[in-house]
Amino acid sequence: MYDRYAIYFTPQGDLAALGAAWLGWDVAQGRAVTHPDVGGLDVAAITQTPRKYGLHGTIKPPFVLAEGMTADALMAQTDALCRTLAPVTLDGLELAALGRFLALVPVGDQSALAALAGEVVQQLDGFRAMPSEAELARRRQANLTPAQDAHLVRWGYPYVLDQFRFHITLSSKLPKAQVTQVRQAITPLFAPHLGVPFEIGSLTLAGQRADGMFEEIHRYALAG
Numbered sequence: 001m002y003d004r005y006a007i008y009f010t011p012q013g014d015l016a017a018l019g020a021a022w023l024g025w026d027v028a029q030g031r032a033v034t035h036p037d038v039g040g041l042d043v044a045a046i047t048q049t050p051r052k053y054g055l056h057g058t059i060k061p062p063f064v065l066a067e068g069m070t071a072d073a074l075m076a077q078t079d080a081l082c083r084t085l086a087p088v089t090l091d092g093l094e095l096a097a098l099g100r101f102l103a104l105v106p107v108g109d110q111s112a113l114a115a116l117a118g119e120v121v122q123q124l125d126g127f128r129a130m131p132s133e134a135e136l137a138r139r140r141q142a143n144l145t146p147a148q149d150a151h152l153v154r155w156g157y158p159y160v161l162d163q164f165r166f167h168i169t170l171s172s173k174l175p176k177a178q179v180t181q182v183r184q185a186i187t188p189l190f191a192p193h194l195g196v197p198f199e200i201g202s203l204t205l206a207g208q209r210a211d212g213m214f215e216e217i218h219r220y221a222l223a224g
Contacts, residue, residue, distance in 0.1 A: 002207030002217075005074060005127070007060035007120050008053075010204040010216065011168075015193045019055025022170065022189070023047045027054020027206060030215030039185045046182060049172035052213045057168045059117045059203060061157040062214075063128040071207075074127050075218060078205050081123050082220035087201040088112045093168075095183060095190055100174050102183055103167040104190065106198070113200065114164050116222075120203070121160045131156050 010027055011019060020026035020033045024047060035043040065074065091108030098105070106113065131139075131152075139152050148158035159165065170190075174182060187194075205217045 001071065002209060004062040004064055004208040005071070005217075006058065006062040006206050006208075006214065007078065007124065008056035008204045008206050009059055009166075009200050009202075010054065010056050010206070010219070012202075016055060018189060018193075019168070019170075022186070023051045023055055025051045025054050025213060027056060027204075027214055028216045028219075030209075030213070036189070038189065041182060041185055046171050046174065050169040052208075053169070054206075054214055055168060056204070056206070056214075057166050057200075060120045060124055061160070062208060063156055066127055066129040069127045071217075074124070075205060077124060077127070078203070078218075079220055081120065082203055082222055082224075084224045085116055085119060085203075085222045086112075086224040087199055087222045088116055090198045090200070092195045093198050094194055095170075095187055097179050097183060098167060100176060100179055101169060102171040102174070102179070102186070103169045104193075105165075105167045107195070110166060113166055116200070117164050117166070118161050121155060125155065128156055 010016065016028065021036050022043065024033055024035050024044060026033050065071070090106045090110070090113065093104045094107050096103060096105045136152060139158060140149065144152065144158050148163050151160050151163055152158040170186070171182065202219050202221050204219045206214045207217050208214050
C-alpha cells in the first residue's frame with residue numbers, strides 16, 4: 001500500500017541510468033544512487049526537490065486513492081487503458097530553464113503527447129480522492145490563472161489538459177545567478193540525449209512509499 005499513486009513516463013536505458021545518478025534516486029529499482037562529480041557542483045543540494053520522484057515526466061500527477069478504490073483495480077485499469085493508447089515520438093528534447101528550474105522539455109509538435117496525457121488524466125480520474133482544503137490552498141499559492149484554478153478544483157491539479165506542459169525535472173528551484181551556471185555544467189552530461197527523436201512507448205504506475213520516495217510499481221507498454 002502506498003500513500004499516493006501517479007502515472008509517469010520514466011525513461012529506460014542510458015538516460016534512465018544517467019538521470020538516476022544525477023538525482024540520486026532510481027525510481028525503477030526504488031533505491032538511492034551515488035551522485036556524479038560534476039564540476040564541483042553540490043549535486044545533492046541542486047537535486048533535493050525532484051529526488052523523491054526519480055527521473056520522470058508527469059502524465060497524471062500524484063493522487064490519493066479514493067475511498068473504495070484499490071491498487072489492484074488501478075493497476076488493471078491502467079493496463080487496459082495503455083493497451084488502447086499509441087506510442088508517441090517527439091522530435092527531441094532540450095535542456096531548458098523553466099523559471100528557476102532546469103528540465104528536459106520536448107521540441108517540436110507536442111499535440112499527440114498532450115492528447116495522451118489528457119486521456120490518462122480523465123480516464124483514471126475515478127481513482128483519485130478529492131484534494132483537501134489545505135492542498136488546494138497550497139496549490140493556490142502559485143498564483144494560478146482562472147483556467148488553472150478550475151483544473152485544480154476539477155482534476156486535483158492545475159497543470160493538466162490545455163495547461164499541460166511535459167517536462168522531466170532535473171533541479172530544485174535555483175538561485176537566479178546559478179541557473180545558467182548549472183545548465184552549462186550539466187549540458188555535456190545530457191547532450192547525447194538532446195535533439196534526437198525521443199519515443200514515449202510506455203507509462204509507469206509509481207507509488208509513494210512511507211519514506212516519501214516514489215518507486216515503480218509496474219511499467220505498461222503503450223500498445224494502441
